[in-house]
Amino acid sequence: AQSVTQLGSHVSVSEGALVLLRCNYSSSVPPYLFWYVQYPNQGLQLLLKYTSAATLVKGINGFEAEFKKSETSFHLTKPSAHMSDAAEYFCAASRMDTGRRALTFGSGTRLQVQP
Amino acid sequence: GAVVSQHPSWVICKSGTSVKIECRSLDFQATTMFWYRQFPKQSLMLMATSNEGSKATYEQGVEKDKFLINHASLTLSTLTVTSAHPEDSSFYICSATSGSGQPQHFGDGTRLSIL
Numbered sequence: 001a002q003s004v005t006q007l008g009s010h011v012s013v014s015e016g017a018l019v020l021l022r023c024n025y026s027s028s029v030p031p032y033l034f035w036y037v038q039y040p041n042q043g044l045q046l047l048l049k050y051t052s053a054a055t056l057v058k059g060i061n062g063f064e065a066e067f068k069k070s071e072t073s074f075h076l077t078k079p080s081a082h083m084s085d086a087a088e089y090f091c092a093a094s095r096m097d098t099g100r101r102a103l104t105f106g107s108g109t110r111l112q113v114q115p
Numbered sequence: 116g117a118v119v120s121q122h123p124s125w126v127i128c129k130s131g132t133s134v135k136i137e138c139r140s141l142d143f144q145a146t147t148m149f150w151y152r153q154f155p156k157q158s159l160m161l162m163a164t165s166n167e168g169s170k171a172t173y174e175q176g177v178e179k180d181k182f183l184i185n186h187a188s189l190t191l192s193t194l195t196v197t198s199a200h201p202e203d204s205s206f207y208i209c210s211a212t213s214g215s216g217q218p219q220h221f222g223d224g225t226r227l228s229i230l
Contacts, residue, residue, distance in 0.1 A: 034218065043121065043208050043221035044159075090158060101212060102149055103219060105158045 002027045004093050006106035014114050019078040021109045023065075023091030026072065031093040033074040034103065035065055038088045047089075050074060061085070086113045117143050119211050121222025129230055130201060136194045136225045138209030144189040145211035149219065150182075153206040165192050199229045 007022040025031060032051045036044035048059025055067040065076045074091060088110050092103040118141040128134055138148055147166050151159040163184050165171040171184035181203075183195040192211075196203055206226050210219035 036221070041124075041206075041224070041226065043119075043223040044210075046218050046220070049218050101147060101219075102161050102164050103159075103210075104161075107158045 002031060002093055002104050004091050004104050004106040006091050006109050008109055009107065010110045010112065012112040012114060013081045015083055016080050019081045019085065019111065021076040021089050021111065023074045023076065023106055024072050025074065025093050027093065030069060033067060034092045035059065035063070035076050036090045036092060038090065044090065047076070081113045083113050083115065086111055117220040119209065119220045119222040121209055121225055123225060124223060125226045127228045127230065128199060131198055134196045134199055134227060136207055138192045138211065138222050140190045140211045143213045146189065146214055148186055148192040148209055148211045150184060150194050151208045151210070153208060159208060196227065201229045203227065204229045
């Protein structure tokens, strides 16, 4: 079975500081991995995705994530936080080898950005 | 970019009534659509996977007779919550993908409140 773990349900950073949101996956086969952002009362917006090409993936809004197979991790980073980055972030995985394209989500991390 | 429209965004109805939620892909053909449910401050839980022209595949524990899913065209899927009860109150989110290896694009969600 596949699972996604996000360490830290809440992360607080100062504006301009580094953002690091952690995600680990558990799967016998490296899955496709995604980071989504959710603003209050809205759906999810795709930040970036890893689909077995480059291990360092750049996304929108200055975010990037690095796939590390040895650590089964896909942590999300941004060099300098902006107030508008405050939101809920979800890491997700899908198993393309089984044809099951539904996403398994982590529990989410709420990012707060302090002025 | 790919756009998924979900309607209505908010609905309040009496216990015992049925509610239909629509999910439309506006600028691409969605071979597969997914329906998720999200409880407050929690992650998204997959309810069912819907392929155009075939019966939906429901996740374990999801009542298919209560949550009717129809995917009659490549741009529209509907979720009908039948005989709704207060415990069905939740945030329902759909997503759509154009094919294998393609990311899911999410609607903005529907907040359902059953009185």
